[in-house]
Amino acid sequence: MLTAEAHIATDRPGRYLAQLCKHFDNKGRHLSHRPRTHTLPDLGPDQIQVEWTDSDGTLRLPWGQCTLQAVPGTLRVRVEADDRENLERLQELVSTHIGRFSRRDPLRVEWQPSGTSVDAPGEATVPPRQRHGGRTRFIVIGVAAVAVALHLALGGTALAHTPWTGWVVGFLVTVVVAKAALVGGLALHRHRSRIG
Structure with missing residues (x-):
């Protein structure tokens, strides 16, 4: 599984984490109300799973997963997908929404390969370092x-x-x-x- 990470500098990481999670949770329940320009393809309510707390969040979509973590001064975002196309789709989805939510004070989202791969269950993954x-x-x-x-x-x-x-x-x-x-x-x- 391919992974990428972004560490987004912000004074309000918890706010953006909650906003992203609430947005996707809402889209999962009210798909018929989304604008035509929305970046989500046609998905059923059961295809978007969202869980979050004040400091951690997880978005599960048919083509991959996004995990969020709010730490002081930084919103950490990690996306995982089976292939490059789906990984880029998740990166674009997160970047677009962060851009929309931070229009007044734009945030920079710079993706980096995470340096680790996620293996199938039961296989040990050890980072190269x-x-x-x-x-x-x-x-x-x-x-x-x-x-x-x-x-x-x-x-x-x-x-x-x-x-x-x-x-x-x-x-x-x-x-x-x-x-x-x-x-x-x-x-x-x-x-x-x-x-x-």
């Missing part, structure tokens, strides 16, 4: 730092007790570089296999 997050990166960096520190400590000990200092330094540098390349290559391979 969580799946490939910074935690793994810090673990790899930590292991590399410990390995370098151990090699330097061993190298210092070997240099203090060996007459072949030049040969030992060259050998230790070669080992450290080879291990760093191996660990980096494995980390890159693992990252690519997770993405693909």
